[in-house]
Amino acid sequence: MPAPTIDVLRGTLDLLILRAVSWGPTHGYAIARWIEQATDDVLRIEEGTLYPALHRLENREWIAAEWGTSENNRRAKYYTLTAKGRAQLRVETQNWTRYSSAVFAALKAPAQPA
Amino acid sequence: MKQTPAWRRYVTFWRANITQDVDDELRFHMEMRIREYMARGMREDQARRAVFARLGDVDAAKAECVELGQVRETHAKQADFLDGVRSDVRFALRSLARAPGWTAVALLTIALGVGATTAVFRVVDTLLVRPFPYPNGSRVFMARREFTIDGQTIPVPPPSGIADEWRKHAQALEGAAHVTSTGSMTLGAGVQGLAVHAARIDTSFLAFAGAHPLIGRNFNASEIVPGGPAAMLLTEQLWRRAYGGSSDVIGTVVPLDGKPRTIVGVVPASLLIPDFRGERADLLLPITGPTGGAVLVRLRAGVSSTAATEELAAIMKHAQLPDIRPVPMEMPLRLTRPQDWLAIRQPLVMLTGAVVLLLLVACTNVAHLLLARGAARQREFAVRHALGAARSRLLRQLVTESVVLALMGGALAVFVGWTGLRVLAALRPAEMVALTYVSSDGGVLSIASVLAISCGLAIGLLAALRTAHRELGVTLRVGASNTPLAGRRLRASLVVGEVALSATLLVGALLLIHAMFDLQRMQLGFDARGLYAISFHRPEEETSAAKVAFASLVSARAAGIPGNDGVMIGATAPGTRGPRMVAAFETPEHSLTPEDAAGSIALYSVEPNYFAMMRMPLVVGRTFDEGSVARHEVIVSAALAHQVWPDGNAVGRVMRNAVPKSRGVIEPWQTVIGIVPDVVGSLVEGATPALYRPFASETGGFLINGVTLLVRLRGDDGAARLEQFAKSIQPGNSGTVITNVRETIDDTMAEPRFMMRVLVTFAVLGVVLAAIGLFGVISYNVGQRTREIGVRMTLGATRGSIARLVVGDGIRLALLGITLGLFGAVEASRLIQKLLYGLPRLDPFSFGAGAALLLVVAVAACVVPMLRATAVDPAVAIRVD
Numbered sequence: 001m002p003a004p005t006i007d008v009l010r011g012t013l014d015l016l017i018l019r020a021v022s023w024g025p026t027h028g029y030a031i032a033r034w035i036e037q038a039t040d041d042v043l044r045i046e047e048g049t050l051y052p053a054l055h056r057l058e059n060r061e062w063i064a065a066e067w068g069t070s071e072n073n074r075r076a077k078y079y080t081l082t083a084k085g086r087a088q089l090r091v092e093t094q095n096w097t098r099y100s101s102a103v104f105a106a107l108k109a110p111a112q113p114a
Numbered sequence: 115m116k117q118t119p120a121w122r123r124y125v126t127f128w129r130a131n132i133t134q135d136v137d138d139e140l141r142f143h144m145e146m147r148i149r150e151y152m153a154r155g156m157r158e159d160q161a162r163r164a165v166f167a168r169l170g171d172v173d174a175a176k177a178e179c180v181e182l183g184q185v186r187e188t189h190a191k192q193a194d195f196l197d198g199v200r201s202d203v204r205f206a207l208r209s210l211a212r213a214p215g216w217t218a219v220a221l222l223t224i225a226l227g228v229g230a231t232t233a234v235f236r237v238v239d240t241l242l243v244r245p246f247p248y249p250n251g252s253r254v255f256m257a258r259r260e261f262t263i264d265g266q267t268i269p270v271p272p273p274s275g276i277a278d279e280w281r282k283h284a285q286a287l288e289g290a291a292h293v294t295s296t297g298s299m300t301l302g303a304g305v306q307g308l309a310v311h312a313a314r315i316d317t318s319f320l321a322f323a324g325a326h327p328l329i330g331r332n333f334n335a336s337e338i339v340p341g342g343p344a345a346m347l348l349t350e351q352l353w354r355r356a357y358g359g360s361s362d363v364i365g366t367v368v369p370l371d372g373k374p375r376t377i378v379g380v381v382p383a384s385l386l387i388p389d390f391r392g393e394r395a396d397l398l399l400p401i402t403g404p405t406g407g408a409v410l411v412r413l414r415a416g417v418s419s420t421a422a423t424e425e426l427a428a429i430m431k432h433a434q435l436p437d438i439r440p441v442p443m444e445m446p447l448r449l450t451r452p453q454d455w456l457a458i459r460q461p462l463v464m465l466t467g468a469v470v471l472l473l474l475v476a477c478t479n480v481a482h483l484l485l486a487r488g489a490a491r492q493r494e495f496a497v498r499h500a501l502g503a504a505r506s507r508l509l510r511q512l513v514t515e516s517v518v519l520a521l522m523g524g525a526l527a528v529f530v531g532w533t534g535l536r537v538l539a540a541l542r543p544a545e546m547v548a549l550t551y552v553s554s555d556g557g558v559l560s561i562a563s564v565l566a567i568s569c570g571l572a573i574g575l576l577a578a579l580r581t582a583h584r585e586l587g588v589t590l591r592v593g594a595s596n597t598p599l600a601g602r603r604l605r606a607s608l609v610v611g612e613v614a615l616s617a618t619l620l621v622g623a624l625l626l627i628h629a630m631f632d633l634q635r636m637q638l639g640f641d642a643r644g645l646y647a648i649s650f651h652r653p654e655e656e657t658s659a660a661k662v663a664f665a666s667l668v669s670a671r672a673a674g675i676p677g678n679d680g681v682m683i684g685a686t687a688p689g690t691r692g693p694r695m696v697a698a699f700e701t702p703e704h705s706l707t708p709e710d711a712a713g714s715i716a717l718y719s720v721e722p723n724y725f726a727m728m729r730m731p732l733v734v735g736r737t738f739d740e741g742s743v744a745r746h747e748v749i750v751s752a753a754l755a756h757q758v759w760p761d762g763n764a765v766g767r768v769m770r771n772a773v774p775k776s777r778g779v780i781e782p783w784q785t786v787i788g789i790v791p792d793v794v795g796s797l798v799e800g801a802t803p804a805l806y807r808p809f810a811s812e813t814g815g816f817l818i819n820g821v822t823l824l825v826r827l828r829g830d831d832g833a834a835r836l837e838q839f840a841k842s843i844q845p846g847n848s849g850t851v852i853t854n855v856r857e858t859i860d861d862t863m864a865e866p867r868f869m870m871r872v873l874v875t876f877a878v879l880g881v882v883l884a885a886i887g888l889f890g891v892i893s894y895n896v897g898q899r900t901r902e903i904g905v906r907m908t909l910g911a912t913r914g915s916i917a918r919l920v921v922g923d924g925i926r927l928a929l930l931g932i933t934l935g936l937f938g939a940v941e942a943s944r945l946i947q948k949l950l951y952g953l954p955r956l957d958p959f960s961f962g963a964g965a966a967l968l969l970v971v972a973v974a975a976c977v978v979p980m981l982r983a984t985a986v987d988p989a990v991a992i993r994v995d
Contacts (some may be wrong), residue, residue, distance in 0.1 A: 051136075051139065077135070
């Protein structure tokens with residue numbers, strides 16, 4: 001393994017799930033795979049936390065679920081983004097961007113305050 | 115309105131087994147992972163092990179998912195239910211709006227039924243149920259003595275000073291307070307004098323009633339003894355009205371009946387001061403001497419009123435009180451609450467019964483209306499059932515519809531109830547003071563809404579049961595044609611019940627109206643035309659001589675009143691509250707045994723020309739002259755003469771009142787010199803026996819509370835002329851009371867008149883509801899029998915015979931109801947008779963008119979369904995299914 005993987009933080013996981021389902025109906029495995037691939041396998045999903053997170057988001061009505069058939073003809077639960085979830089995704093993306101750039105700016109700042 | 119999110123409908127597909135679903139989801143994930151790893155070159159068992167390692171604690175994750183799923187399911191169920199209700203309500207509103215006429219009738223029915231019930235419940239709650247508005251009011255009683263005479267119970271105040279004894283010695287009591295009222299007084303002097311009503315209280319009354327003076331203080335111990343500083347408390351109402359609510363009044367000295375008194379405090383408007391004369395007190399005075407009224411007592415928790423009565427009576431018996439005099443009859447102590455004093459208690463209970471029945475009638479009416487909406491509705495339900503709507507869902511729909519209807523009706527009913535209360539308060543007889551305390555507050559709203567919702571549920575269930583009875587599938591196949599016999603019988607009997615109830619109410623109302631008409635024309639025994647009584651108020655403290663002087667002044671001036679046909683000082687007319695006497699007469703031939711019941715008779719002290727003035731011709735004998743007092747002569751009324759000497763020869767015989775014997779007084783024998791007709795002072799009671807004594811002017815005894823004057827005037831403006839005369843005698847004194855004798859006598863009918871008006875209202879309501887009920891049932895029947903009518907017409911029935919068929923149905927039901935109702939009316943008239951003297955029980959006019967009126971209404975109610983039936987097109991009716 002080239003570099004150590006980082007466990008995904010809880011709040012971040014919600015954001016990533018919302019992003020993952022924003023292109024259309026997606027099942028849990030695909031969500032996990034997308035996160036791994038999109039982050040070049042840097043972020044690793046602990047599957048034990050992914051599913052409760054999915055169900056929590058479903059209860060909040062940010063994502064909706066329906067049963068469908070997978071590519072290999074298996075019964076799978078597909079998640080889609082709801083209107084409420086889309087709004088949430090927008091807000092959280094902004095928050096995350098602001099947060100990370102603030103942290104980044106702080107890290108890059110000159111040694112000591114004058 | 116929020117729409118159901120589309121995804122929710124999928125919820126149902128996996129709702130069945132949450133655990134299974136969570137398992138499936140995770141298994142799918144693992145299988146995909148294993149395939150991924152195997153694709154990367156792992157062996158299957160390696161891949162499986164790697165996936166499990168990566169998954170972590172699967173069971174915990176599963177458990178969490180299942181829990182979340184359960185939460186989701188509960189929410190979904192609730193949302194589903196609310197959605198269902200919402201769409202039911204929407205559906206109900208739409209279907210109500212489609213039939214505006216029908217909806218209006220149904221709403222009116224509910225509004226009238228619920229509104230009337232609300233108003234009556236509110237009155238009953240206030241008059242019959244509510245205790246004294248004091249702390250622990252349910253344990254507060256009023257202690258009074260009472261004696262029974264002529265079947266009437268007359269309250270007697272407890273002896274003065276007993277409240278202290280009870281407070282000191284009674285184990286059963288938590289507290290006691292003495293309160294009484296003293297009629298009309300004049301506050302202030304000169305032209306600004308205000309007529310006020312006063313009540314007297316002891317120092318413990320305010321604490322007893324849980325009230326504190328708004329400003330100032332309660333009476334203190336020195337003010338409560340005779341000769342102490344003269345103090346008074348104003349009520350908040352008088353304080354605001356007369357002094358603009360200024361706090362400067364404390365300490366002000368104001369003349370009350372000419373005697374200066376210091377205002378020491380103001381009591382809040384919320385304090386209820388018991389009234390013994392039907393007037394609300396404007397100010398409070400300390401009890402300083404022997405007075406009447408009653409003692410209010412608060413029992414300890416858990417003490418029964420019977421036990422308390424026994425203890426209090428025992429204390430009273432042995433108390434050393436100046437006011438306890440030997441009394442000729444038993445005067446047992448009684449503890450009562452406000453609801454016990456009400457003379458119209460029984461009628462009110464009747465009223466409640468009647469109004470509950472009315473409400474029931476209204477409910478069944480609406481249920482009928484709901485059913486009578488015709489076969490189309492049945493088919494609609496059948497179709498929906500066939501399309502997969504559960505039976506419970508359809509029933510819910512029906513119940514929702516009726517609850518929506520009932521709530522809308524309930525909103526209207528609040529207005530009906532409010533108006534009803536206002537009208538009741540406006541019509542109330544003077545004695546029903548408590549009715550003014552009935553307010554149209556939130557109570558109306560809560561009663562109306564509870565009633566409306568329960569009605570809605572009841573109606574919905576009634577209608578739903580009918581629908582549930584029926585095999586929905588069968589309806590769809592063969593069409594709505596045959597109603598089960600049981601349902602038909604039930605409906606028919608409900609309508610018969612309605613008609614019977616309204617017939618009873620109607621006949622009862624007509625009986626009262628008729629009887630009151632007769633009473634209004636009753637022979638009074640004297641001529642009341644143009645007869646007025648004036649009473650001038652004089653301060654109690656005035657000397658006898660001063661009162662006599664005032665009386666002669668009035669007498670001299672009164673002769674000059676323009677247009678007068680006679681003036682008589684000190685005389686009382688029947689009906690104006692004259693003195694009554696407890697009497698049991700004995701004659702030399704017939705001495706009384708102690709068992710002989712004492713009766714109450716009217717006692718008049720009259721001048722020789724009194725009978726001429728009253729235009730009462732002597733039946734036999736002669737009137738008084740100058741020497742009558744010395745000779746102990748009396749004149750008796752015809753009824754009294756008959757009572758004492760049934761043989762009919764009264765003139766010249768002697769008798770005396772044996773009642774004072776028990777006080778050790780033996781009256782001299784009195785000689786009857788004449789007989790006069792019986793006079794009527796109260797239309798409700800009829801003629802009462804009366805004893806006339808010669809007027810002994812030198813005693814001045816009649817002047818205790820003031821001077822009364824009887825005047826006969828020509829013309830219509832008598833009252834105005836007398837007012838002018840009164841002003842010329844006592845300018846500014848508003849304590850003068852001028853009464854028209856005829857009006858006073860008519861006022862004795864206030865209570866029956868009130869009952870009559872209420873009963874008339876109820877009867878009209880009942881008739882309207884019965885008409886709606888008949889209309890509903892006949893319409894329903896016509897709707898059900900459309901096919902049958904079509905067949906009949908095809909087979910040659912004329913429109914006339916169809917009309918007869920339909921109307922005949924209605925009339926059969928109505929006749930049955932009317933017959934039952936008339937039997938009910940015979941019973942009801944027995945109750946009404948207690949209220950009104952001389953009410954004929956089987957008055958053919960009332961019974962006949964009531965029955966005829968109802969029959970006409972019944973026929974009218976059948977007209978619309980009849981038109982609908984005769985308009986049936988046989989070709990369409992037969993083909994319909």
